[in-house]
Amino acid sequence: MYSSFTIDVEDGVSLAMRDIFYRDMEQTDRVVKHTGRVLDLLARYETKGTFFVLGMVAERFPGLIKQIAQEGHELGIHGYNHYQFFRMTPEEAFKELSDAKDRVENLTGVKVLGHRAPAFSITPETKWGLDVIARAGFTYDSSIMPAKGRRYGWRGFSKEITHIKTESGRTLVEVPMSVGRFLGKELPVCGGGYLRLFPFWFTQKMFEQIGSERPVIVYMHPYELDTERYPDEYFEALKASKCMKQIKMRSMWINRKNTYYKLEELLKRYPFVPLYQLVDQYKQKQNCGEVIL
Numbered sequence: 001m002y003s004s005f006t007i008d009v010e011d012g013v014s015l016a017m018r019d020i021f022y023r024d025m026e027q028t029d030r031v032v033k034h035t036g037r038v039l040d041l042l043a044r045y046e047t048k049g050t051f052f053v054l055g056m057v058a059e060r061f062p063g064l065i066k067q068i069a070q071e072g073h074e075l076g077i078h079g080y081n082h083y084q085f086f087r088m089t090p091e092e093a094f095k096e097l098s099d100a101k102d103r104v105e106n107l108t109g110v111k112v113l114g115h116r117a118p119a120f121s122i123t124p125e126t127k128w129g130l131d132v133i134a135r136a137g138f139t140y141d142s143s144i145m146p147a148k149g150r151r152y153g154w155r156g157f158s159k160e161i162t163h164i165k166t167e168s169g170r171t172l173v174e175v176p177m178s179v180g181r182f183l184g185k186e187l188p189v190c191g192g193g194y195l196r197l198f199p200f201w202f203t204q205k206m207f208e209q210i211g212s213e214r215p216v217i218v219y220m221h222p223y224e225l226d227t228e229r230y231p232d233e234y235f236e237a238l239k240a241s242k243c244m245k246q247i248k249m250r251s252m253w254i255n256r257k258n259t260y261y262k263l264e265e266l267l268k269r270y271p272f273v274p275l276y277q278l279v280d281q282y283k284q285k286q287n288c289g290e291v292i293l
């Protein structure tokens with residue numbers, strides 16, 4: 001069974017400065033450098049991924065977006081400014097998505113089909129977002145984590161690719177994120193902190209558990225490969241912040257140097273296709289459940 005390798009393309013350092021420390025910082029070209037490393041890795045294993053990009057990254061670094069398209073990968077949208085849905089009104093969310101989609105389509109000449117919400121912020125409280133995503137012209141969404149996290153997650157949502165009819169009667173296909181069962185808990189084990197912090201044997205075990213039932217959706221951020229020291233202004237902000245914030249931010253650095261190796265091991269072992277192909281396969285089967293919101 002094919003799985004999908006997805007990348008949320010954002011500049012980790014400037015977003016952390018804005019959202020964690022409330023300080024302005026220009027986007028840095030670290031996002032270009034580390035997305036480039038992901039592109040090289042995928043090319044080495046002749047794999048095509050799905051890159052969910054921010055409108056603000058496309059605006060600042062249009063060449064990167066063109067390169068992703070030229071190398072044959074799928075482009076999706078991750079919002080314009082990386083605002084989570086619970087921070088926006090439906091009208092603001094519509095503008096974020098439409099502006100980002102227009103910008104990426106104009107750059108590449110290719111129609112964008114897929115969307116991923118920043119920080120998986122489609123939850124029971126923000127399910128209105130699915131209607132906005134459909135209204136903005138997306139065919140599919142991949143934002144729901146069908147388990148409860150601290151600030152994200154939709155416990156009880158289907159783990160299968162699911163056809164959704166939204167409140168205004170629009171249709172959308174949802175590709176939920178992968179969750180694995182471990183010690184009686186359901187955990188988002190195939191990306192982000194779980195991929196970074198746990199040893200590879202654990203990731204592999206979880207991948208095979210999920211993959212025996214359905215396609216696995218791997219996700220990562222280019223900044224998770226960034227092991228170079230961040231700019232001084234980041235450390236000044238970190239030092240001036242509260243203890244808990246310091247612990248949280250420092251934990252985001254643990255094991256970064258091993259992430260590249262783990263991704264490479266996954267690419268060596270398993271076949272991946274872009275997400276739109278999994279959606280197409282699902283549409284051909286048409287025997288999965290429909291959720292009406």
Ligand SMILES: [Zn+2]
Pocket residue numbers: 008010078082117118119
């Ligand atoms: Zn993100």
